[in-house]
Amino acid sequence: MKPKDQNYSKSRRLKNQIKAVVTNPYNLIVLIAIVLLTYLIVLPLLDMISTSFTLAQKDARLAGGTAGSFTLYYWQRLLGSALTKQMLLQPLFNSLLIGVCVSFFAILIGSVLAWLMVRTDLPFKPFFSLAVIIPYMIPSWCKSQAWLTMFKTERIGGSPGFLMSLGINVPDWLAYGPVAIITVLSLHYYAYAYLLVSAALNSINSELEEMGEIQGAGKATILRKITFPLVLPAMLSAVILTFSKAIGTFGVINYLGSKVNFVTLSSQLYMNSKSQNTQTAFAMALIMICIASISVVVNQKLIGSRKSYATIGGKGGRSTPIRLGKHKLLITAVLFLFFVFGIIMPIALLILESFMLRQGDYSLSNLTLHYWIGDPIATVMEGQPGIFKNANFINSLINSLKLTFVNGVFGTIFGQIIGYICAKGRGKLHGKVVEQLVFIPYLIPSIAFGGIFLSMFSTPQQLFGVTLVPSLYGTFALLTITSVVKHLPFASRAGTSNMLQIGGELEEAAEIAGAGFFKRFIRIVFPLSKGGFISGFMLIFVSIMKELDLIILLMTPKTSTLPYLAFQYQNSNSPQASDCVAIVMFSIVFLVYALANIFGDADLAKSMGG
Template sequence: MISPLHRPGTALERHGLTVATALILVILVAAPLVTILVQTLQPGSGTDAWGDVLASHLSRNLFWRPAGNTMVIGLGVAGGCVLLGGFLAWLVAMTDAPGRSAIAFMATLPFMIPSFATALAWGSIFRNGRVGGAGGLLEGLGLDVPDWLSWGMVPTIVVLIAHYYALAFTVIAAALAAVNGDLVEAAQMTGASRRRILFGIVLPVVMPAIIAGGSLAFAGAVSNFAAPALLGLPVRMQTVSTRLFGMIEIGQTERGYVLAILLIAISAVFLGIGNRILAGRRSFSTIGGKGARPRRIALGGARLLLAAIGWMICIITTVLPILLLLAASLAPSSLSLFSDWTLHYWIGEADPAFARGQPGIFHNPQLVSALVTTLMLGASVALAANILGFLIAVALTRHRVPILSNLVSQLSFLPMLLPGIAFAAAYIALYGAPIGPLPALYGTKLLLGLALTAAMMPFAVQTGRATVAQISGDLNEAARMTGAGFFRRLGAITLPLAARGVGAGLLISFVNVIGDLAITVLLYTPTSPLLAILSYSYASDGFHQFANAVTLVILIISMLAAGAATLLRRRRTPFT
């Protein structure tokens, strides 16, 4: 009798799915990255671009100064995210602070709010008029807001910390929730103080998670385009991402590709350092075979104060930006956010005497077009990425092939580590020109869709793998023995059972697409307007009220989708 695992066609099926997904990932991920490297190594303009960027009289402004700014921002954001995210994680996972579950939920929301929304909210309060345009609320109150607080490095770092600390919180909180309570109890029985327990036991145990959270925040910060562009460019503070955008925009593509490679290298080096440190700290094992109930640290008299600080952090980074954007979209001047409100910026007709003749966003034909395009693009990319991600998850979980499966796994996760603007530059390099009989895709919605699909792949694969891994292989084998083919089993068994996870992946991908600016800012065209680009264009032209209104539309869509994803996932939180 032939074993089900060795039936004719089983090996072909296993290898066929893995090979197909590997080829797709090579086209979507590997090929664009190889292309920008090859183009910068071509004799002439390619190799000259390396010299121009790294070792010429232009290199100081082209790379070294932007790289220095990028490093300062990355390290500052990583440190701030570890402090904020680590504090909140400790508060909800290890203490008896009241309202822990609500704090845990709110601490994950800032990552769902686009960074340009937080940047616009910052400007509504702290912007001054010395670099052109109207000032913010503090200037309207008669306060002299210094330039360093309005523009440049400090506001960029603060805004990005508010955006990315949710990453550090998620990683560190998961690690703290797994800390064996016996360690804490033993320390308490010996008379150790709360401070001693925190710094002598808890911190060393979760140090790998702290390093991982900091590394993710660093990678996100150095690749972010929106916050440095809105808060840095008005005072000519360049980062590698904004400089890369400038090079591509003015047609100096080879220099832009070199900057893209260097930006990827910066992210890769620091993520590699973090992984190397993690590899050397594997001795911190706290989960054994014996179950242990988590032991919470009693905060005593500091209980309410620390809980209030946690609530304040969450409110400032989630609720306050939304309220500020709403007020700033209604006030004729950000100097006085809470008076003379008007709906003109939303529904007003064009009036030469008001807002320089600009009509409200719902009378701007670009908004309707951008809204439709954004929703269609978000839905299409989410569907495509999750179909492919689901197939990859099945291949990695049920049809593993030596070496090839590892390649598929690595390529499917790689976009998570790549700066979005560098990834967009790679797509321009490969698909911006004709390839044999295939036409150039630059300026088409297809190119934008392909790039965003590849960028969303890690989310789709991870949610797919988490769900598919929970489905017993016996069901698949039983169906195979009855003669059901691969696609029949996939559609009738695996997909229905994995529907909840796939649905969550669809919504997560959708939220990320409609708020993306790093990829879309390089690949959009006037024929494919998007809400994020429309908001950025309004803000760049000084129409901050209109930018705030468009951003609120994005936020409403994002929060509705994020709420639906949360309801679908319904995962029990450990912070109760």
């Protein structure tokens, strides 16, 4: 072949390769995903960093600079001033205390429950399997309300709680402060550990444990030498998830810590955001992101390059329950007591308080339906009617239902698409890029994340003088975008877990038969992922329905949701009305989950696995 012909052949081959890449729908989807994730995740993060080094107009005179110029003023104020201990060190210590303690107790409780439910012959499993995930459906701040109803003291809370009304003297340290916060958050976040560890245990072939038993190993040895090492990656993932959420939580800190001046980084961040100290708030948020990032790096070092525990024993292996023997009755009784006092009683207390006209009075004459269906009384609830006659409640209910369903649908669709990219691109550059980009929102505290999007979309987004996105402040669209992006890490995890269960040979066979990409996706991928789609929808639905921290800075009277309305009632000294709203919210979540479980085989544990 002549050199001229060889050059033409290479040029034509290169042109065909470029054409194949450009016209491949999968590559187009990957490109769009990377562009959107960069715009909605990377740019806001960079804006947060930039803002923390930009001098605000109100601080220009004090800092001795010009507004909009580069400055280290806010970092110096946080890290090296007389206010450092009050603004940073004490809140940081409190945050780390809460994060470490909650992680330890939540992982301990969740892992033990997961092992009992998945690997043993524990009786009443249908009841326990439902009871064990109820804490995931109840917002942590609702548990705080129940805690106050039980332990509140007259010395700090004003009116007595249930125990005080019985003549039991409750110490203040039990009612408020770190002990109360750690207990409430541990009883809330153990559900995350349970979902992750149970998903890992379900993937382990019980023959591994049986072989150890045949060799004469006892139950404790099998648990320590075989089961524990296999689920360790899942437990470490649960530690990171719990730790990050615990140090970033705000609602529980506000309910149980504010009256005794127990502050954390999240509560300081909220106060600075509400006081328009955006630069200081963002600097604190960056410190929290660094802490979360360090915990993730440590986690990766501990588990090495192992990113998934779904391949531990292979799916389809048989599972033989371990006999609890003579301890079965005792363990079952302990579990019943745990669920009665840890789950059923808090809900019962919220229901009871919602029917009490005056706090602290548990007599029958004090029971009323006023906070549910009552007409306005000037001296009660600031003259507002019961929630079912209250326009604010109806507006918040409609907003919450719209937000959860819209975000559930769009978040799940995006999560499945990103999960498809991550699953098909495992080990490839584009798969790693998408996986890392979608993980970033997980590291950003919810309050800070809401603040970033509020700052970003409060003014029109322009490019070369052309308005691409109008101002979204006070709109439903802003709530939707913020909620979808923040929950993408969970949605994509559910999507990846779902897509990894679909064999690639099915698509390859369809491609050989002449089916295009979109036809393969609609006819093969989507039908096979329907069960995972419903589980992913429920994961997002439950998370957003109870969300308070993320949207608290975005709220306006027009866009108020049920969690924010309950928060307002609690802060305006109407805890009974707040209880009513919380009960309605939990009832909606429980009903939707029950329907999805019955008709759609929804499984939160499957959607949390990865």
